[in-house]
Amino acid sequence: MADKPSRALVLYGDGLAQFVNPSHTHLHSLASRGLCGFLSLPNSPPSESEEGRIVREFAQLLDVCEASPNMSGEDTAKIECQEKYLTRTISERFMGMRAAIITSNSSMKSFGGKLGFTMLQLNELFNNNDPLAEPPADVVASELLKLLGFQERRTLETSQFDLVFVHIGAGENTSGQKNTEYVNGLVGGIMHIAQTAAEIGSRLHMSVVMSYGAVSDDDNHSLSVLITKDENNSDISLLFPRQSYTMKGGNQRKNIRNHCPMLIAQWQSSVTRTDMAETFCFKDFKEHGGNLTIPADRFLHEVAFKLWKAPKYGA
Numbered sequence: 001m002a003d004k005p006s007r008a009l010v011l012y013g014d015g016l017a018q019f020v021n022p023s024h025t026h027l028h029s030l031a032s033r034g035l036c037g038f039l040s041l042p043n044s045p046p047s048e049s050e051e052g053r054i055v056r057e058f059a060q061l062l063d064v065c066e067a068s069p070n071m072s073g074e075d076t077a078k079i080e081c082q083e084k085y086l087t088r089t090i091s092e093r094f095m096g097m098r099a100a101i102i103t104s105n106s107s108m109k110s111f112g113g114k115l116g117f118t119m120l121q122l123n124e125l126f127n128n129n130d131p132l133a134e135p136p137a138d139v140v141a142s143e144l145l146k147l148l149g150f151q152e153r154r155t156l157e158t159s160q161f162d163l164v165f166v167h168i169g170a171g172e173n174t175s176g177q178k179n180t181e182y183v184n185g186l187v188g189g190i191m192h193i194a195q196t197a198a199e200i201g202s203r204l205h206m207s208v209v210m211s212y213g214a215v216s217d218d219d220n221h222s223l224s225v226l227i228t229k230d231e232n233n234s235d236i237s238l239l240f241p242r243q244s245y246t247m248k249g250g251n252q253r254k255n256i257r258n259h260c261p262m263l264i265a266q267w268q269s270s271v272t273r274t275d276m277a278e279t280f281c282f283k284d285f286k287e288h289g290g291n292l293t294i295p296a297d298r299f300l301h302e303v304a305f306k307l308w309k310a311p312k313y314g315a
Contacts, residue, residue, distance in 0.1 A: 005308035006205040006268060007148040007162055009190065011183055012061070014054060014169030015213025017263050019180040020280055026188035027265075027280040030208060033191075034267030036277040036284075037291025038225050039209065039299055040245045041262065042255040044216075051107045053214055054170050057262075058108060060296040061209070062090075064115060089116025094300075094309040098160070100147065103167035118161070137185030144186075145193060150204060153197040162307050170213055183208070194269065201269030205306045209299075210280075212260040223282050224259045225293045245293040253295070262296060268306070 020027060041060055044053060059065030090099045100118040102125075103109060109119045125143040126135055144166065145151070149159025166186070169179050187208060194201040212223070225245075245256070263285055266272055275290030294302070304310035 004203060005162075006203055006271070006306040007150070007159060008164070008205045008207070008303050008307055009144060009148060010163070010165045010207045010209060010303070011186055012058070012165060012167050012169075013180060013183045013208070013210040014057070014167060015211055016169045016176055016180045016183065017210035017212045017260075017282070019176045020210065022279075024180065024184040024280065026184045026191065027208065028278065030187050030191060030206075030267055031265045031280040031284070032278045033274060034265045035272045035275055035291050036263075036265045036280075036289035038285060038289070038293040039262035039264055039296040040225065040293050041211075041257050041260075041296050042253075043257045044214070048214075050170065050214060051105075054105060055107050055111050057211060057296070058167065059111070061262075061299050062115065063297040063300055065297075091116055094304045094307075097162050097304065097307065097309045099163040099165070100161045101165045101167060102144075103165075105167065105170075108167055117165075122166075134182075137182060138189035138192075141186050141189030141193065145190065145200070145204070148204070150193070150197075150200045153193075153200065155199050155203050162309065163303065169211075183210075191267075198269070202271065203268075205266070205268045205271070205303065207264060207266045207299075207303065208280075210263045212262075215257075215260045222259075223261075225261055225286065226258050245295050248295070261293060264291070264299070266291075271306075 022028075039061070041057060045056075048056070056065055091097055098118075099116075100120055101108065101112040102120045102122055103112070104121055113119050122135070122140060125140070125147075144164060147159070147161050147164050149156040168183055169176070190204075190206060194204050194206070245253075263280065263282060265277075265280060273290055276288035277284045277290075278288070301310050305312050
């Protein structure tokens with residue numbers, strides 16, 4: 001546990017997990033240095049639109065949404081969020097937390113604004129006369145850290161935000177491969193700064209989350225987080241209790257997608273544990289990750305704990 005509250009940066013690669021390959025060395029370096037695992041999602045509602053999926057899955061990360069198999073994607077995006085959270089901002093939920101979401105997706109902008117997030121776009125961080133020009137990843141990395149009060153190799157006493165989400169991927173007019181390259185570059189730039197400035201590395205809590213985007217119930221069951229049981233030996237199967245991600249409030253969750261979870265790697269110098277994972281991929285996370293699987297709706301609570309804005313979730 002750190003002796004001061006952390007400041008958190010979350011890079012969210014929406015639908016980009018399938019594009020990670022061996023050339024993305026910065027993502028693999030992060031996985032080898034940090035703590036890796038999965039965030040489980042509910043099943044998608046029938047006939048869900050892509051915009052509906054984008055908002056619904058991000059809402060899961062914020063714990064403001066319950067998946068409903070009876071809603072269309074459009075309805076999900078507009079009215080699925082629980083009413084109690086539409087009247088409680090992120091600041092009210094988490095002890096005055098100041099948080100921002102950086103995205104170019106119009107549905108996300110509307111959604112996040114209602115929840116009390118400051119909504120930004122990457123080009124707003126620069127004095128750039130060409131809004132279509134994409135600034136280099138290392139320059140963006142520096143500007144993102146400035147939002148959290150990390151500047152000139154030191155940690156300022158005050159910062160504009162405690163938490164910054166960067167949403168990259170689905171809904172953008174670029175390819176999945178290009179977006180993944182960009183996330184990889186951001187990770188490299190941020191890690192370089194944090195590792196060469198100990199004062200920053202010890203206070204920055206970084207999470208990289210990669211989702212698979214739209215999947216069907218029949219897709220990719222090879223990417224399942226279920227523990228393999230010996231179905232022919234009932235005595236052995238009894239030794240496997242229900243995994244914690246399948247439970248909520250002592251009751252079993254009724255709508256869980258056991259395949260294609262979000263992949264997550266987290267790092268904070270001298271704070272997060274290091275597991276045996278060496279690469280940012282499903283197989284390595286399942287076999288060697290130390291964080292196993294937690295529900296996606298617990299993610300923000302875990303991050304808020306590092307910021308001293310929430311009690312610890314779980315053990």
